[in-house]
Amino acid sequence: MPALLVALILLATTAIPLAPVARMVVVRGAVSSALGAPIAGANVSVPGALPPQSAQTNASGEYMLHLTIADTATSIDIRARAVGYQPVLNRVARVADTIVVHFVLTQQVSRLGEIVVSSVPGSTASVAAGVTVRATAIGSGIKLRGSSGNAAGSVRDQHNTEEYARIEDNRFLSVASAPLSTFSVDVDRASYANVRRFINTGALPPKDAVRIEELLNYFRYEYQEPAGRHPVTITTDIAAAPWNPQHRVARVGLQTQRIATEQLPPSNLVFLIDVSGSMMPANKLPLVKQAFRLLVEQLREQDRVAIVVYAGSAGLVLPSTPASQKLEILTAIERLEAGGSTAGGAGIRLAYGVAKEHFQAEGNNRVILATDGDFNVGVSSTSELVRFVEERRSDGIALTVLGFGMGNVKDSRLEQLADKGNGNYAYVDDLLEAKKVLVREMGATLLTVAKDVKLQVEFNPARVQAYRLIGYENRLLRNEDFADDAKDAGDMGAGHSVTALYEIIPVGVTANVPVGATSPLRYQDQPAAKRGTSNELMHVNIRYKTPTGSISTLMTHAVRDRQRDPSADLRFAMAVAGYGMLLRDSEFKGNITYDVVLSLAEGSAGEDRDRLDFISLVRATKRVARGVASAPGQD
Secondary structure (H helix, E strand, O other): OOHHHHHHHHHHHOOOOOOOOEEEEEEEEEEEEOOOOEOOOOEEEOOOOOOOOEEEOOOOOEEEEEEEEEOOOOEEEEEEEOOOEOOEEEEEEOOOOEEEOOEEEOEOOOOOOEEEEOOOOOEEEEOHHHOEEEEOOOOOOEEEEOOOOOOOOOEEEOOOOOEOOOOOOOOEEEOOOOOEEEEEOOOOOHHHHHHHHHHHOOOOOOHHHOOHHHHHOOOOOOOOOOOOOOOEEEEEEEEEEOOEEEEEEEEEEEEEOOOOHHHOOOEEEEEEEEOOHHHOOOOOHHHHHHHHHHHHHHOOOOOEEEEEEEOOOEEEEEEEEEOOOHHHHHHHHHOOOOOOOOOHHHHHHHHHHHHHHOOOOOOEEEEEEEEOOOOOOOOOOHHHHHHHHHHHHOOOOEEEEEEEOOOOOEHHHHHHHHHHOOOOEEEEOOHHHHHHHHHHOHHHHHOEEEEEEEEEEEEOOOOEEEEEEEOOHHHEOOHHHOOOOOOOOEEEEOOOEEEEEEEEEEOOOOOOOOEOOOOOOOOOOOOHHHHOOOOEEEEEEEEEEOOOOOOOEEEEEEEEOOOOOOOHHHHHHHHHHHHHHHHHOOOOOOOOOHHHHHHHHHOOOOOOHHHHHHHHHHHHHHHHHHHHHHOOOOO
């Protein structure tokens, strides 16, 4: 037999091992509590999967996982966990390419007035369809307060060191003595996600964690985009205040142009990632890694990424790398692990140095800091860090700050750093929020189109006797700062909107709230006849600079005194403001209730998913508030 024929026969009869065929499987379902309430923000994952595969539940408790598994796999382990609940691990048979798996989590509830849970024995349980569930409690280091059987009791970290700057609600001011209101715009949205995090753990947020302007600015509104030479448009409208019908609400909205990702200028990014010991929990470094993977997938070949980490010391784990080398960048992210103390100051210095070394004159140069905010080694004081960031912004390098986790969030510090770094501050409580900040709103997060944006409103004393700016307490400016181009103010990114609400007491209405005391003016008061000739309610002035400019441009907009039925947009904005006043227990909340908030929001949400999630959040807040009010011994 010829040798070639023998070889062919042997080849045909020899078993050649083939690589397993991968198959896409969709796992979807919902996570709820034992009481049947949906659990928003729960993490559903496949333990040990490489790369990690996980999803977060939405406000309705629903999730969806897209998994790539070997075709020979007959079962999949799926785990669900949420803060304050015992995690559950399901092993499910892979009987189809779409599998529905629902989870019911049991809350860790105290049986005494106040205890510290150090460990809870594991348990087993059975669920429908014969699926065996293995549960292990995650109560270590968690303090629970409440009474026996109180499922709505609050959950707090035993070593909670969160910090929030004190906020005093803006008061009503008399137009006769204070006709001007001046403040810096604020595009941060961190407070909203942080509030949601508290509610999802069954607790009301601290009052100082609630910044109403950040709740308002979390949502998109139907503002007209710029079409002329200015990068910003101004929209105004007026309606009766739902919490005090004798008063009126005037809305001022600013909008920048939305820019598609492919049209953004090249980005020179430095990821500055906290890998200290406090970042170990799943909602910290593991979520940071997931968030940055989402961003990397959006980057283009002309973009660059470097990674700097800090713990006991700072280090460069990935030099500036073209985004075309995504695998190398993603591998560097995946290798990050938490441990050690926090040398945040050293990390910031190194990150800015790397960004400056690869500076792109016509591009977006930015450091993106991801941390729980705890700097405790080296340059750690807020004032030192703020001064450093202020010095570096003149180099054309901006700072975006992403806060993560709970129990250690230094909210006031992170907000200041972003503010002084010509950037923005977001709090990321789950993967959906990471997708919103770094994917859906990538342009707004990464590209500044107008800097040092200031807003000044002058009220007509013939029409308005008093007014109150709702929110923006830590953004107020002196009136003379408005025209001072040396005075720093907030920046707006591509697609950013800014919403400000004023509560107005019209002339002729008896004030039922305290108004700042005034003294008669000798020289400045105008004759009533002269003031009464205008039908303007107020006059809006805006100043902004181009991203590389140093001289501001002025925009003006007169607001006529015309009250109409509020638009859906304005009704929703008033619902959000009312929600914030309830959470802050503001003395100006009037007759607003959660039911009134829900009525306003439900009639104006449309199909917007963020607005629909807000409605779910308000409902959850109502349940939490009712539980806190009824629980004995609550503060």
